[in-house]
Amino acid sequence: MCLAVPAKVIEVSGTKAKVDLGGATHEADLTLLGQAEIGEYLLLHAGFAIARLDAQEAEKTLEIFREMEGEVSKRLQ
Amino acid sequence: MKSLSGYSDASLCKKLAGYIKRLAKDLGRPVSFMEVCGTHTMAIFRFGLRQMLPSEVHLISGPGCPVCVTPPSYIDLAIEISKIDGVIIATFGDMVRVPGTHSSLEKEKARGADVRVVYSPLGALEIARKNPEKRVVFLAVGFETTAPTVAAGVLRARQEGLKNFHILSGHRLIPPAIRALLAAGSNVDGFLLPGHVSVIIGSGPYEFIPKEFGVPAVVTGFEPVDILLALRMLLSQMSEDRQEVEIEYNRAARPEGNEKALEMLYKVFEADEGQWRGLGRIPESALSLKHDFRFLAAEGVFDIALGPSREPSGCRCGEVLRGVLEPEECGLFGTSCTPQHAIGPCMVSSEGTCAAHYKYERSPAPLERA
Ligand code: SF4
Numbered sequence: 001m002c003l004a005v006p007a008k009v010i011e012v013s014g015t016k017a018k019v020d021l022g023g024a025t026h027e028a029d030l031t032l033l034g035q036a037e038i039g040e041y042l043l044l045h046a047g048f049a050i051a052r053l054d055a056q057e058a059e060k061t062l063e064i065f066r067e068m069e070g071e072v073s074k075r076l077q
Numbered sequence: 078m079k080s081l082s083g084y085s086d087a088s089l090c091k092k093l094a095g096y097i098k099r100l101a102k103d104l105g106r107p108v109s110f111m112e113v114c115g116t117h118t119m120a121i122f123r124f125g126l127r128q129m130l131p132s133e134v135h136l137i138s139g140p141g142c143p144v145c146v147t148p149p150s151y152i153d154l155a156i157e158i159s160k161i162d163g164v165i166i167a168t169f170g171d172m173v174r175v176p177g178t179h180s181s182l183e184k185e186k187a188r189g190a191d192v193r194v195v196y197s198p199l200g201a202l203e204i205a206r207k208n209p210e211k212r213v214v215f216l217a218v219g220f221e222t223t224a225p226t227v228a229a230g231v232l233r234a235r236q237e238g239l240k241n242f243h244i245l246s247g248h249r250l251i252p253p254a255i256r257a258l259l260a261a262g263s264n265v266d267g268f269l270l271p272g273h274v275s276v277i278i279g280s281g282p283y284e285f286i287p288k289e290f291g292v293p294a295v296v297t298g299f300e301p302v303d304i305l306l307a308l309r310m311l312l313s314q315m316s317e318d319r320q321e322v323e324i325e326y327n328r329a330a331r332p333e334g335n336e337k338a339l340e341m342l343y344k345v346f347e348a349d350e351g352q353w354r355g356l357g358r359i360p361e362s363a364l365s366l367k368h369d370f371r372f373l374a375a376e377g378v379f380d381i382a383l384g385p386s387r388e389p390s391g392c393r394c395g396e397v398l399r400g401v402l403e404p405e406e407c408g409l410f411g412t413s414c415t416p417q418h419a420i421g422p423c424m425v426s427s428e429g430t431c432a433a434h435y436k437y438e439r440s441p442a443p444l445e446r447a
Pocket of ligand 1: 415
């Protein structure tokens, strides 16, 4: 029930945003987040945006893993 | 978002599983990690992660399915309210089929009760606006992820002067439940902490886990790579003899949480003692409406004398929720209790542990253990 899904902001008006969720347009209430910018990704839960997703952090986590993985395979060679 | 697709990359998963295996072997003893959240349980089963792990790493499901931990007395109360003339019950879908002591909302609906499924508290508000002559009771169930959305709905109802909108608060809080499990002597070696609860509360409220109980914990996302990365982080903490709360899900969850959502939550609600299925009464583990909003509490509006509430006979959901019993050990599992004919909430809820085991463990040929 704590399921939340990432959705991309396509329009903002006041405390509401139109978001794209896998090709379908939904409305997201921004009350719990403050504001949002077009093009950014929000995490949606029960009609509300509860967080913004940080693409850089997402990429960094994967990068760290890939590097770490690289070292491990080097060590094993 | 390109960077998100990387989180379900199968070859990354395989590599991670290999890394986990090495760390576990080095550790030289079997370990048990608990995934607290029902959404994690479903992800773990859907992606077959248990089968990818070495036999030394054991995953246990915890009390993180809101519908499952809701005690029968709450469901009985909701059922009694649904029988009152002029009442509309608005609820998340999972609650409808949960059996109470004598009935369920689904059965009451078949007998004529007005029970409507909504996806958001805003949907319940909309029903209240459209039906001014009826009283709408929203079944406010869920953890810290959901409670701020309900708080926002309550604030809006007050702002609009909606007189016919009420809530029955069944909200529960995750950190006190983890504390209760640890205090009862759980031998869990580490926790996968719920990512979306943590988006709201941050990592601070979990600090007692390493500090008071010496147990590592990692705030975890819901993609297969997230879960495997978090397991690796737990194993690293163990092998380096560190005990901390770390955040793997840092693209969404921050140490401070969502301060705006928390502010709204605690404007409307306050922490209170709460009854949990399987875990008993836990201090400061439930949310009650604060004094200023108590006029919205359904308990105060309807005067209902409840008889004693009982758990379904033979159902061992409580032990499943504490992580001390696997669903297969329940005598009713897969025979008289199936998703089509569920006896307890752990089979009813789409993220219940019994439902996850039924749906995925019984499927043909599990992948070979890594
Ligand atoms: S299998 Fe059914 S009866 Fe047994 S514990 Fe799970 S929900 Fe309860």
